[in-house]
Amino acid sequence: MCKVMQTKIVTLIYVLLTPFYLLSLIIPKNKKLIVLGSSLGQHFADNPKYLFLYLEKHSPAFEYYWITKNKNLYLKMKSERFLYLYSWKGLWILLRAKYLVLSHQVNDIFPPLHGGKKIIQLWHGTPLKRLGHDRDALLNSKTKNFLKKIFYAVFPHLYYMRADYIIVAADNQKKIFSSAFKLPEKKIFVLGQPRNDILFQKEKISSVYTDKTDFLHTLSSYNKVISWLPTHRHGSNKNIMNLLFDYSFNPKEINRQLKENNSILIIKPHFIELNVLKDKLENFSHIYIYDEADPYPLLSFTDILVTDYSSIVFDFSMTKKPIILAPFDYDEYLNNFKDFYYNYDILLKDYPKVYDWKELMNLIFCEKKIIEGRNFLAEFNQFEGNSCERVVKFLENLVTGSLYIND
Known part of the structure; x- marks a missing residue:
């Protein structure tokens, strides 16, 4: 239904x-x-x-x-x-x-x-x-x-x-x-x-916060923890599978790159789509599907956030860690959802943008032109x-x- x-x-x-x-x-x-x-x-x-x-x-x-x-x-x-x-x-x-x-x-x-x-x-x-x-x-x-x-x-x-x-x-x-x-x-x-308090307290994360406690505390063994949190495409026929395989997502090649660089890609679907990727990528050692509704314990352990049109960018910006925008379907999305409060390009002009998975992996592991140590959206969080x-x-x-x- x-x-x-x-x-x-x-x-x-x-x-x-x-x-x-x-x-x-x-x-x-x-x-x-x-x-x-x-x-x-x-x-x-x-x-x-x-x-x-x-x-x-x-x-x-x-x-x-x-x-x-x-x-x-x-x-x-x-x-x-x-x-x-x-x-x-x-x-x-x-x-x-x-x-x-x-x-x-x-x-x-x-x-x-x-x-x-x-x-x-x-x-x-x-x-x-x-x-x-x-x-x-x-x-x-x-x-x-x-x-x-x-x-x-x-x-x-x-x-x-x-x-x-x-x-x-x-x-x-x-x-x-x-x-x-x-x-x-x-x-x-x-x-x-209240949810942003935990961004600065990852040492306090225990089983009362998440069932993924053991997994999260293993992430310190990686050089880079890359978390991808895409927006749910409500009102359209697209889901997270489209955002992967319509935009050059090659799991075998991406897993190889991640493994070579001792990094992990964590895919966190919107809570409405938690079951869409179930069992789809389980055979790849350095790609992980985070299937809990609450992403904030994960964000506490994340080194690089990848997102598109999600308001989570405002919260994660407080950590001053790198953010990469991946609006793969930019033209289509802005044509279908003409309801932004802000000009997307102007508001987020200081963050790098990529338009498919090849560009994303290249930016992280080859170009390495990722800005960190600055919060470009400080005016959106007073505390x-x-x-x-x-x-x-x-x-x-x-x-x-x-x-x-x-x-």
Whole structure:
């Protein structure tokens, strides 16, 4: 079943469950109870993950839980504060919580029970491409946007961009998020992204962060750890296989080059495409498929980041390690996705660009013209570290009524 059809079916189910939303409005809320969730409820990842792990080591002035729709993930975590949504305790905690902390959209945690709640949106990166209202205004017809406006007026709990507070990494993002979410800038707070704290703490990475701990700690034996993190081509027929084999990816030759230079190429698909490459490249000693949803433990061990249109470039730039842009399908992508906030070439002009795998390998192992030791995107991250601490302080002020917003 295609993703569009799945989305329509889920939306229909949520519409039919609207009576439960109305019921959730009248359930008394615990003002010191916060529920976290991420990645459409399927993964333990992104900014809420690192905030949750920070909370586990500290004693905040509020009660907190993680709620997931993924039963296998719930069974794996084995934590009293990690709940399965479709259980009596999971449903009750969600009904009673006053605050939700999300990373993607309202469907990170079951929308039909969102009545009477405030949403704190941590989001999942500094946006290169347009979001929410901005994207709709650019790409949709006026009629479609008008119909969507009516639909979300009737079913407000289903509006995927609903948020009451947003956390961003720098002042220059407040205007963008304000426009995308139709939220006043006074409700957008510059506190940093919790997930970026781990970029400077790889020695602390253990099994609570990733199942790949043993693998990650073997990477110090390589001269270069090269991580490729391409963007998911939503709305097109392309997937990560196209980005490999349509652009001169010769695994045998690339593996030879990597082996000769004692280097490893780690391919990290978008979490939507984690299974696309399964078993496809397992016979190559120096090419590895990283099949976890969360890339941030991997980034802590990465020497060279290769990406294309992903906002991960803003985060990794803080490490001052080399970044190579590989927009293999540049003309096609920009023609299909005309929704960038910035001019791609101007914003990222200081980073080298390659347009197929031969160019990429040549740049790394032959030309070696890779810039390091500089952060060309410093204005997009005002903080290096301690973002979790700042966000927790914000939440404590919020739940205790100490947060002051000038009206």
